[in-house]
Amino acid sequence: MRSKSRSSLSRSSSSSSASLTPWLVLALLVIGADQASKWLVLQRFQLGDGQTLTSYFNLVRVHNTGAAFSFLAQAAGWQRWFFIGLGAAASALFIWMLQQHARQRLFSFSVAMLLGGAIGNVIDRAWHGYVVDFLQFHWNALAPLFPGGYFPSFNVADCAITAGAIGLILDELWRVRRS
8 A cells, every 4th residue: 555655645746746847948939039039139239339230120149137127237246146146046946836736737838938037137147147139129209208208128038028917917817817
């Protein structure tokens, strides 16, 4: 009897980890796409260089020592380690959340996107001391909010984090609506 319960315990934990695999693969794909795109930008552009692609979109090379919208970018350097620690702690929480809810598709997709984005930016902070941003959109309608109508530059990891946050909001709205 005892070996039977151990066997079923091991089966349930392995099926749980098996359902975790696609979400970890998704996070790794986000990390790979993020790091590959940043590597290309670092190879092609010098800091501050850019290339206009359309009337509203540029590729640029920007180094962000802060967080979203350059929050704390002007701090004395301590923010690098703070954001690395925060990203590492968030990543651990995301992995735990995936283990607990791996079968909930939208929720797990969203958390995997957050995980991939967080790790992508943590890698930059640890390796370079800043995050490489390169996607830049600009519209005259943004001028009241952003100088010259230029939305702050961002990267693939930031896109994944945004997609993850939107997914979590939708998941919660649908969960409330169902109950």
